[in-house]
Amino acid sequence: MRRCALPVLFAVTFPNLFALAAPPATKPIRRPKLILAIAVDQFRYDYTTRFRERYTGGLAAMLSEGAVFIDAHQDHFPTVTATGHATFLTGSVPATSGIIGNEWYDRASGKTISSVEDASTTLVGVEGNKEGSSPHNLVVSTLGDEMKMSHRGTSKVIGISMKDRAAILPSGRMADAAYWLDGESGAVVSSTWYQQQLPAYVRSFNDEKTALKSLGVAWYPLGQEKSGTPFMTLPTAPGKAYMSKWEETPYANDMLEELAERVMHDEHMGQGNGTDLLTISFSANDHLGHAVGPDAPEVEDMSVRTDRVLGKLLAAAVKQAGGRENVLIVLTADHGVSPVPEVNMQRKMPGGRMDKADYLAKVEAALEAKFGEGKWIIATQESGFYFDRDLIAQKKVKESAVEDEAAAAAMKMPYVARTYTRTQLLRHDAMQSQIDEYVARSFYPERGPDVIVIMKPYYLFGKSGTSHGSPYDYDSHVPLLFWGGNVKHVVSTKLVGISDVAPTLAAILQVETPSGNVGHILGDVAAPYLEQRSGSNEAKH
Incomplete structure (x- = not known):
């Protein structure tokens, strides 16, 4: 019987502890159904x-x-x-x-x-x-x-x-x-x-x-x-x-x-x-x-x-x-x-249409001139390039060198704004502008291209219609x-x-x-x- 009195005595002596232990009263939360x-x-x-x-x-x-x-x-x-x-x-x-x-x-x-x-x-x-x-x-x-x-x-x-x-x-x-x-x-x-x-x-x-x-x-x-x-x-x-x-x-x-x-x-x-x-x-x-x-x-x-x-x-x-x-x-x-693009040109705005085959051919030609014959570009994603890594190994050149040469070739074209190489992105280099940040947010090494190319505003591939994909x-x-x-x-x-x-x-x-x-x-x-x-x-x- 004496043991039963202890909790009562404890509660009387330290009433605030029980108040603290009790959950606070709150209104029921109305979540969306x-x-x-x-x-x-x-x-x-x-x-x-x-x-x-x-x-x-x-x-x-x-x-x-x-x-x-x-x-x-x-x-x-x-x-x-x-x-x-x-x-x-x-x-x-x-x-x-x-x-x-x-x-x-x-x-x-x-x-x-x-x-x-x-x-x-x-x-x-x-x-x-x-x-x-x-x-x-x-x-x-x-x-x-x-x-x-x-x-x-x-x-x-x-x-x-x-x-x-x-x-x-x-x-x-x-x-x-x-x-x-x-x-x-x-x-x-x-x-x-x-x-x-x-x-x-x-x-x-x-x-x-x-x-x-x-x-x-x-x-x-x-x-x-x-x-x-x-x-x-x-x-x-x-x-x-x-x-x-x-x-x-x-x-x-x-x-x-x-x-x-x-x-x-x-x-x-x-x-x-x-x-x-x-x-x-x-x-x-x-x-x-x-x-x-x-x-x-x-x-x-x-x-x-x-x-x-x-x-x-x-x-x-x-x-x-x-x-x-x-x-x-x-x-x-x-x-x-x-x-x-045609509507924009009537407004005297910049931009225009690009020939993707010509674009790729010029980059490919630059790579062949620098590193020798071969199909260097094996695929594209948007305006970026994937390179043949077996060919790179066969030619005994550095992947970064091929990336740099392709990026330099792309930058010579009047409609290209900027380029990013895989090596740069892996090192987090040159991340200074909002567009740089957008590109960095998009680089997934296992799936991404070896060079990413950003065109100037309002330039598009294709012979008709319009498209999207830019960071603008x-x-x-x-x-x-x-x-x-x-x-x-x-x-x-x-x-x-x-x-x-x-x-x-x-x-x-x-x-x-x-x-x-x-x-x-x-x-x-x-x-x-x-x-x-x-x-x-x-x-x-």
Whole structure:
């Protein structure tokens, strides 16, 4: 009996110790039930300002009600689809993610490979034993991966796009599924990395043959359907020719939005105990932009229609999750785009078209003149070179000497701005400017070229259309918008990177930051969520 009195005496004598041991009373933290991470492929930042007066849907809501970052950049090189989508939800850059471009030369296989091709997988959803795609080349985690590990199976993570890499890379290695479109049939497909067959609702969606409903349809400017001239009239027969043109129309984005709604509904996203993540990449803007350039009226019409389709998507997400307070939306672009060179020349702006065969021939000739006959360049990536290392060993010359000679030859061309050799990048030499930093952030030694070449602004390879990939603002400057939940309206002039998105969302969800992260938490977005825990603003960026 005496022993029973001791705890009572202890509690009376030292009451504060028990108070200290008790957990503090805190308000329950309201995390988003559903996150939509949206990328609009090739959507330049200035599309949010040039066409702003015509926006009445999703973009209008995000710009007027959300957190708007007007100086956001894809802070790496090259600015292409794979790198931009990988950075979006890894917070990483090519130097750590391993995704150095849409494709690169693989020395082990002796061929150029795409960022997501995977011979160990097969496509699911089409006939035949076609090679599939997967995130196996991504060597870091995504936000979705961290959610899956932290929430122990209570979170669903799914990625969708027209392009395989745009569906796969943001959603990550542990995603429940990634869906993209077959370029010939328009069917939604996946790969055996995720599943052995498509779920019933995706098979049902495919039975509707939505992509083929636009056969022979004319795309008119909005409001001019009865009196205007169409931008294009689609082919009447299905197949690759039809799909390649359909991909350039708003009808492709419409189909993707329909698929997103179907995925949210049938997967019961936003209705479970954890937070679910749906990554969505609208690709039609990119397909069109390559063909006509950012100044074409088709791009304005496409942008206005994108605003409308985003409005439909946001409304569906709010309904699915039971209210705006349960939804968090982030929107960006994977890259911008250069003006069409001919349009720029009419404006008396610099730039022009380059002949890639002539460019490579001149570098090859310089190497032969210096080191002897042989095919020195065995592959290219963007404007960079991969050298034949067996030939270098046979000629008994230093790799650094070959790199220097090729770089010197490239610098003699009037459209080349600067060069970087593998040896320089390994030593971290000459990193003095923002462009230098972008290149350093993109050098992954096992996959990168031996010489990286940066062209002067507005110079492009190709005989028509336009492209992207440079470190200049017209390619790197992109929108960054957050909307829903606790997000407050703010227009920020801070210089931020798209690598800041993943750590910001991780902080909100209280999960580990993705493994390759180089970004920072955006306090303007995260602070209202974190204040629920501490009652103080501790997330300033």
